[in-house]
Amino acid sequence: MKKIILLFSALMLTVGIQAQIQTPQPSPFQKIEQKVGLTDVTLEYSRPSMRGRTIMGNLVPYDKMWRTGANANTKITFGEDVEVGGKTLKAGSYAIYTKPGSSNWEVFFYNDTSNWGTPEKWDDSKVAAQVSVQAYPIPMDIETFTMSFDDLKNDSAMLGMMWEKTYVGVPIKFGTDKTVSENIQKVMNGPGANEYYAAAVYYLEAGKDINQAKTWIDKAIDMNKEPAYWQLRQKSLIYAKAGDKKGAIEAAKKSKELAKAAGNNDYVALNEKSLKEWGAM
Structure with a gap:
């Protein structure tokens, strides 16, 4: 019994020490x-x-x-x-x-x-x-x-x-x-190339209306004097999904050419793989 009392006392002392008084x-x-x-x-x-x-x-x-x-x-x-x-x-x-x-x-x-x-x-x-x-x-x-x-x-x-x-x-x-003036100007001028590109890629990846995606990617590319190889890569994929193999091959070849000039071997390989699938290599 004495041992139990001592153990209980030690436990209560430990709890008391660990407890923090908040003020x-x-x-x-x-x-x-x-x-x-x-x-x-x-x-x-x-x-x-x-x-x-x-x-x-x-x-x-x-x-x-x-x-x-x-x-x-x-x-x-x-x-x-x-x-x-x-x-x-x-x-x-x-x-x-x-x-x-x-x-x-x-x-x-x-x-x-x-x-x-x-x-x-x-x-x-x-x-x-x-x-x-x-x-x-x-x-x-x-x-x-x-x-x-x-x-x-x-x-x-x-x-x-x-x-x-x-x-x-x-x-x-x-x-x-x-900021507001820039936003107003942007809205009044309508969507830009970046907005059309983002919308087109989203429609492609989300499996939505591919013909709408094709329209938007065309607008994005047309608004860019020098479209980048990654943009043309997405154009080729959208065209392929829309059933326009000729347009897909043309875009993929241009994307591959620009990617090679930029030293991006990953995009070169991606385009070559697609071109082979589409019977262009």
């Missing part, structure tokens, strides 16, 4: 997903609170680099290229660092997001964009550091930061108009 984080993590125009933007940061402390010029000193939040890097991710401070930020992720001042903040978009807080050694070459923005006083205390996407328009947004009695906003420009 609220002092600077909770927040993730914001925002679409601006046609671009997906994600913001990830941790949110410290005032807790009776003086923030600006004290806990967050003026004219010194700040991690802009707490814990790991504050990180923003753009799904498309954007513009900040007259510079293009390529699609991807950036750490946001700031140098707060009493009347202006310097905001840095840093292309190394692997730091915990500010980098141990600052590297100017990693600053993808830098902008100076005005600091605005607000009439009430914002207890918890807050970031937001404000003044949303089709092609712009303000990346807002608020804490204590201060608000700053970083203007970000998006290429929505360019």
Whole structure:
């Protein structure tokens, strides 16, 4: 009986040691997903609170680099290229660092997001964009550091930061108009060679209307001044399936010729195999 009690006590002690007590984080993590125009933007940061402390010029000193939040890097991710401070930020992720001042903040978009807080050694070459923005006083205390996407328009947004009695906003420009204009032009001009080619190959592989595939592949080839050997290869297969052996052989021979010139022996072999099947070799 004594051994059983000792074993039970040891088991309970092990469970107690392994158990983890969960408590609220002092600077909770927040993730914001925002679409601006046609671009997906994600913001990830941790949110410290005032807790009776003086923030600006004290806990967050003026004219010194700040991690802009707490814990790991504050990180923003753009799904498309954007513009900040007259510079293009390529699609991807950036750490946001700031140098707060009493009347202006310097905001840095840093292309190394692997730091915990500010980098141990600052590297100017990693600053993808830098902008100076005005600091605005607000009439009430914002207890918890807050970031937001404000003044949303089709092609712009303000990346807002608020804490204590201060608000700053970083203007970000998006290429929505360019993308939409290009899409409109493309639609109004009708399908291009790539669209006709993709549709034709899909119809071939999916076993759909082969005559429609033949019409589309002809349009794709006609719209290309110099069709590639892989395009002509698909034309030969579509023509063969449509029962046009003469056209299939002609396309296969041209595909083989171009593939040989390009040094692509795989396509040479594929075309030779088909030509033999179709009685042309």
